[in-house]
Amino acid sequence: MIEVKNLGKNFKKKIAVDDVSMYLDEGESVGLLGPNGAGKSTTISMISTLLPPTKGTVKYNGKNVLKEPEELRPILGVVPQEIALYEELSAYENMSFFGKVYGISGKKLEDKIQETLDLVGLKERQKDAVETYSGGMKRRINIAVALMHDPEILIMDEPTVGIDPQSRNYILEMVRKLNRERGLTVLYTSHYMEEVEKLCDRVYIMDHGQIIASGTKEELKSILSNEETIQIQVEETKSEFRDLLSSQEGVNQVLEDEAGYNLIVSKGEQLLGEIFDHAKQANIKIIGIHVKTPTLEDVFLHLTGRKLRD
Amino acid sequence: MLNVFMLQWKRLIKQPLLVLLFIGLTVLFVYFMGGAQINSTVKIPVYSETLTEAELTDWIERLNKDASIIFEPTDYETAKEDIRMNEIGFALELEEDTYRILAGRQDEQLPVIEQQLNQILTEQFRLEEVRKEFPTSEIEVKDFITLLESQLVETGSAQTQYQLQILVGMAFYFSVYTILFLQISLVEEKRMGTWNRLIFSPISKTKLYLGHLSYYYLVGLVQILLSFYILTNLLGIDLGTNYLPMAAITLAFLFAIVSLGILITALVPSPQSLQVVIPIITTSMAMLSGAFWPLEIVSNRFLLFIAELMPLKHGLQGLIDAILYEPSISELLQPIGILLLMGILFMGSGINLMERVSKT
Ligand SMILES: Nc1ncnc2c1ncn2[C@@H]1O[C@H](COP(=O)(O)OP(=O)(O)OP(=O)(O)O)[C@@H](O)[C@H]1O
Ligand SMILES: [Mg+2]
Numbered sequence: 001m002i003e004v005k006n007l008g009k010n011f012k013k014k015i016a017v018d019d020v021s022m023y024l025d026e027g028e029s030v031g032l033l034g035p036n037g038a039g040k041s042t043t044i045s046m047i048s049t050l051l052p053p054t055k056g057t058v059k060y061n062g063k064n065v066l067k068e069p070e071e072l073r074p075i076l077g078v079v080p081q082e083i084a085l086y087e088e089l090s091a092y093e094n095m096s097f098f099g100k101v102y103g104i105s106g107k108k109l110e111d112k113i114q115e116t117l118d119l120v121g122l123k124e125r126q127k128d129a130v131e132t133y134s135g136g137m138k139r140r141i142n143i144a145v146a147l148m149h150d151p152e153i154l155i156m157d158e159p160t161v162g163i164d165p166q167s168r169n170y171i172l173e174m175v176r177k178l179n180r181e182r183g184l185t186v187l188y189t190s191h192y193m194e195e196v197e198k199l200c201d202r203v204y205i206m207d208h209g210q211i212i213a214s215g216t217k218e219e220l221k222s223i224l225s226n227e228e229t230i231q232i233q234v235e236e237t238k239s240e241f242r243d244l245l246s247s248q249e250g251v252n253q254v255l256e257d258e259a260g261y262n263l264i265v266s267k268g269e270q271l272l273g274e275i276f277d278h279a280k281q282a283n284i285k286i287i288g289i290h291v292k293t294p295t296l297e298d299v300f301l302h303l304t305g306r307k308l309r310d
Numbered sequence: 311m312l313n314v315f316m317l318q319w320k321r322l323i324k325q326p327l328l329v330l331l332f333i334g335l336t337v338l339f340v341y342f343m344g345g346a347q348i349n350s351t352v353k354i355p356v357y358s359e360t361l362t363e364a365e366l367t368d369w370i371e372r373l374n375k376d377a378s379i380i381f382e383p384t385d386y387e388t389a390k391e392d393i394r395m396n397e398i399g400f401a402l403e404l405e406e407d408t409y410r411i412l413a414g415r416q417d418e419q420l421p422v423i424e425q426q427l428n429q430i431l432t433e434q435f436r437l438e439e440v441r442k443e444f445p446t447s448e449i450e451v452k453d454f455i456t457l458l459e460s461q462l463v464e465t466g467s468a469q470t471q472y473q474l475q476i477l478v479g480m481a482f483y484f485s486v487y488t489i490l491f492l493q494i495s496l497v498e499e500k501r502m503g504t505w506n507r508l509i510f511s512p513i514s515k516t517k518l519y520l521g522h523l524s525y526y527y528l529v530g531l532v533q534i535l536l537s538f539y540i541l542t543n544l545l546g547i548d549l550g551t552n553y554l555p556m557a558a559i560t561l562a563f564l565f566a567i568v569s570l571g572i573l574i575t576a577l578v579p580s581p582q583s584l585q586v587v588i589p590i591i592t593t594s595m596a597m598l599s600g601a602f603w604p605l606e607i608v609s610n611r612f613l614l615f616i617a618e619l620m621p622l623k624h625g626l627q628g629l630i631d632a633i634l635y636e637p638s639i640s641e642l643l644q645p646i647g648i649l650l651l652m653g654i655l656f657m658g659s660g661i662n663l664m665e666r667v668s669k670t
Pocket of ligand 1: 011013016034035036037038039041042043081191192
């Protein structure tokens with residue numbers, strides 16, 4: 001349906017997107033994961049015909065969207081990262097306006113507004129100005145506006161950023177329903193690993209303007225099938241302990257955070273005894289130790305040596 | 311395009327303060343600057359010790375044929391009291407063949423008034439003498455009346471010109487303010503992301519711009535029309551009936567200003583900076599263009615040259631000329647052409663710049 005090839009974008013000297021290739025099939029739910037500044041929003045802007053790329057192409061059903069945007073635009077819904085609404089107007093007025101822009105009018109418009117308000121659960125507040133809404137409600141209207149014209153493809157740019165868990169679950173549930181029940185094709189951008197794990201069939205992981213890994217969730221996790229993570233919680237961290245861990249045979253990588261250390265080790269290694277020995281030697285008190293099977297978060301950690309969110 | 315246009319009006323109706331404020335300021339400024347002059351039609355209380363009441367009324371009636379000064383009957387005691395209380399500057403005592411001026415303080419108007427009075431009264435006394443000698447014949451006074459009248463028309467015209475200057479100057483000045491300030495919303499929409507939402511919708515960019523631009527244009531037009539309507543009624547200013555040329559100049563002027571706004575918002579793409587830049591540009595343009603004072607009093611050649619580059623100058627002068635001298639449209643082709651040319655230049659470079667910035 002959508003095919004992106006070697007897409008790149010430079011802002012003056014700054015390379016925002018370096019080389020991105022991806023595809024979206026009909027009815028799929030695809031995640032685009034990456035930390036702040038990875039180039040997710042820039043990629044989305046190019047796919048949705050907002051920004052002309054510096055290099056590469058975006059094709060919709062084989063046609064270059066930059067040259068023939070009329071094909072893609074009517075069936076594309078985009079939920080921007082920011083709240084892109086006229087906040088002094090009501091939810092109803094916003095939806096009505098954007099509906100009309102897509103050529104919907106009369107009874108059909110009215111029905112569509114009520115149906116969509118129902119979907120996002122904001123029917124009662126529809127006449128109130130958007131500026132009087134809570135953060136979660138604004139996010140939901142931000143999505144509702146993108147659904148007014150029954151798009152076939154929905155691109156969402158971090159639609160749950162900065163809101164409470166309840167609204168977040170509501171939105172996730174809603175998107176899942178749209179995808180499963182209505183067959184809406186979804187490209188979901190986030191830096192919340194859990195969201196993508198819950199929602200998406202396939203995942204692209206992006207960092208520094210490049211796709212660093214892609215595949216189904218299972219495929220990605222199998223990257224780590226030969227490794228597991230040992231989390232060590234300590235009272236305080238010490239570089240001596242870290243050095244000892246790093247030099248330990250069987251430990252592939254040592255990552256430090258405020259709570260302690262994450263060791264990426266080869267599967268099946270029995271290292272607990274050694275770890276306690278090192279702790280004793282470095283005079284470190286271990287509060288907890290925990291062996292984990294890998295998550296997408298760990299995949300990212302493994303690939304970049306960084307956590308998704310700092 | 312219509313949707314975008316209507317939406318902007320809807321937003322304006324929710325937050326009309328800015329436009330109402332600028333219309334209000336126009337009315338206030340013009341009323342106090344232009345209106346004060348009108349009420350200065352001199353009123354002179356007149357009393358007499360020797361003439362009967364009927365004779366005095368008769369005299370006053372004859373004197374009042376002259377519109378620039380209004381004579382009102384009073385009596386000596388009241389006149390004296392009013393002068394003492396500083397409520398009036400002076401009063402006229404009229405006798406059968408002579409007059410006196412009763413004045414309290416040195417009034418700056420007094421010498422001028424006295425001169426005019428002298429003229430009027432001397433003439434009237436002479437007429438009276440003639441009348442007494444030939445009580446039955448009609449008397450015609452040709453020369454003198456025409457002379458007097460021409461002088462009055464002259465002062466009246468200076469007065470109108472001043473009022474027009476203020477009216478057109480302020481109405482245009484504040485309409486520039488409104489239009490430019492409204493255009494900040496274009497930058498805000500780009501920031502908010504609603505602009506982007508419209509870009510990836512099926513609506514074309516041309517329609518999107520046209521929807522916005524026609525809205526700014528129309529708000530400006532409505533404001534100017536409202537200001538003119540309120541003020542001409544309030545102050546009794548006559549704009550004449552040279553409607554077509556007046557409209558042509560005003561429409562061309564608005565086009566140039568909307569385009570100027572596009573150029574400014576393209577050059578300064580931040581709402582906060584625009585809040586600062588717009589008043590500076592608007593006010594200095596108004597000063598240079600003669601919105602606050604007539605350009606005739608400016609003698610600096612450099613300033614006059616700069617004025618030529620200001621759309622406001624051409625709009626102002628064009629409209630005032632259209633009202634005062636009632637030219638046909640073809641006689642106003644020069645200012646109209648200059649305004650349209652400026653409009654096209656500003657608009658072209660503005661939109662170009664805007665689009666280039668949004669792509670990088
Ligand atoms: N208009 C622009 N001008 C200059 N640099 C830009 C512009 N837009 C984005 N960038 C830069 O490009 C890089 C990628 O930005 P982008 O917004 O695509 O990241 P992102 O993955 O969406 O991040 P986030 O998770 O914070 O939204 C960043 O380093 C950013 O500073
Ligand atoms: Mg982003």
